[in-house]
Amino acid sequence: MSDFHRAASGGLSPGELEAVLRQVGAERYHNRHPYHHRMTGGDLSKGELQAWALNRYCYQAVIPRKDAAILTHAEDPAFRAEWRKRIEDHDGEDGWSGGIARWLHLATSLGVDADAVKSQRLALPATRFAVGAYLAFCFERSLLEAVASSLTELFSPVIINERVPAMLAKYDYVTADTLAYFTRRPEQAARDSDFALAYVRKHADTPERQQQVIDALVFKCDILWAMLDALQHAYGEGGGNIPPGAFRPEA
Template sequence: MAQPLTRERFAARLYDLRERYWDTHPFHLRLHSGGCTPPELRRWVANRWYYQLCLTRKNAAIIANCPLPEVRRSWVERLGYQDGPSPDAAGPDRPEQPGEGGLADWLVLAEAVGLDRAEVTDERHVARGVRFAVDGYLHFCQTRPWTEGVAAALTEMFSPDHMAQRVTAWRTHYEWIDPGGYAYFEHRIPTARRDSARTLELVLDHCVSAAQQQAAVDALAFKCEVLRAMLDAVDYGGDR
């Protein structure tokens, strides 16, 4: 039987998947170099909305599959981050802010690039390939062990630097974008740095057998393929 990797070697195997992250996709290279037209940039934003919608449901699926209360309590914070806080959380020290959350920030970005909220939320621009890839990711998290769903989320190890580069590139090459639209990235970058450290610790702590470690590596590889498939559809599929 294969022997499990040490904690350090297991972490290194996960980090090795960095080269499969979607920042090297031709569309992202063009997007960050200023080579995208306004309609192409808007298409990317409109299609990413469908992915944003999936995140709360996939995180809820991970929670539902997890038998450990301490993990569930930690992971549930992601639901409020994306959907915005519950009105029940409002109080004298924290008034209700219905426009908060990742979804709300993404709609602000959509408006900043020239999209109407209605055309984003009704999903008219979502390419079939994007829908198929995102639905596949959600199904994976609903049906696989919670540790694999968590491991798939480790793409957030690679995302903060990529998002920071995106903001810099967009400010340089796409001056027509309303700067207020960058709130999503400004909020998400520090959160992703914090979350990725916690997520890695969960995977290292709970994937201890060789089979569990390989499943975690495969889950992260699968997530990388999901993200790249989304860009394939955005790049080549257009609005068809």
Template sequence: MSKVLNKNDFELKLRDMGRMYHIHHPFHIRMYQGECSKEEIQGWVANRFYYQTAIPIKDAAIMSNNPPLEDRRKWIDRIIDHDSVGGGIEAWLELGEAVGLKKEDLLSHKFVLPAVKFAVDAYVNFAKQSPWKEAAMSSLTEMFAPQIHQQRLDTWPKNYPWIEQKGLRYFQKRLSEARRDVQHGLSLTLEEFNTLQLQERACEILQFKLDILWTICDALYLAYELKRPPYFNIKDCHAQRKITSN
């Protein structure tokens, strides 16, 4: 970036970074094409749940860094979306049960891969340690999320008919929530990141978040498609993360 961009051009630049969104990862491509095994779907659901449980913690960390009252009020909605009765966490537990996983196994995170844990924890730590505006705009991968949720709603019923339909509630729920959240996060970013240095910083932060999501898929690809989970070549060391399909 050689000069400060006006709001329209800056938004276009941010949206163009969607070409690096994890919807383009080989693991996700196989998923929506119907090529994933039951174990791969279960592995994705179990590992992604660790990310889901981190979202309200991340959002609470942003609020703890003291954004203005109006921004706090909007950010509270995000926490409620995930942590309330019938919210995102419960919807993901329903998804887990729909793909044949036990609720207690999801809650214990027993199947979470080390690389997934490192990536998600890095995101939470970033939210805790960064100025609230930087942490807030890291959520802008939500610009690309409705497409990936709609893709699952469109392809899973046909490609994975063994998944109980009630398990798809999370994706339906997030279609409207993500669009609402983007309106706030994007307007904040366009308004506050208004110098060349700040706009470059915003792109770095969005790339950091894209890297986290891509890294999660890398770990899943290695463990479930290539059959090389952590310590795969050391006897008995990876057994605790092996999912047995029901």
């Protein structure tokens, strides 16, 4: 395990910085988490998949808001024109024809009630705290740090390519229709992460800023990891640790 807290102390070239960022992903992205491994191994109960979809909805639902927070810091119209595509992707034409609606469809296809998902009331408190920390980060930190925190998208093709074929093969109630969300994401993520990576390579031009972007990506990996930790703790091993008031799968 690398100590990323002093990774940029000497100043890095753009290529070296990118290599450190990719190393962060290799060590800390949530495709290394046991819950993901249990998902792709076919070992999750239907209740655990439902809990995953219901909790992850909170993350999906906040994406356009965190991207709007980033727009509030962006003074360059060309940057904003590029970045606002992310909001359009998730909200769609009318708010309910983009990525959030497709994630809701994923959850309801797994048998979770749409209103329960949308209200977010049954999500784990730990999920809400993690998602809230992500939104606050994009409000409070510099534009550069907020952009860098989006760079987990560099690694999302990996996890999607692990997740989708495995889910179709291992869970007979999961269909291509269930997972329609993921068919759009790789192309969008590649476009978005290319832009964000080029921005970070260009603007992280001091050791201090380089350390900030590394820390931002570590932070974002912590968010995604903590969300799976919370699911594993609450719903793993029969659900004996579900906190008061959270979603309880039907027996």
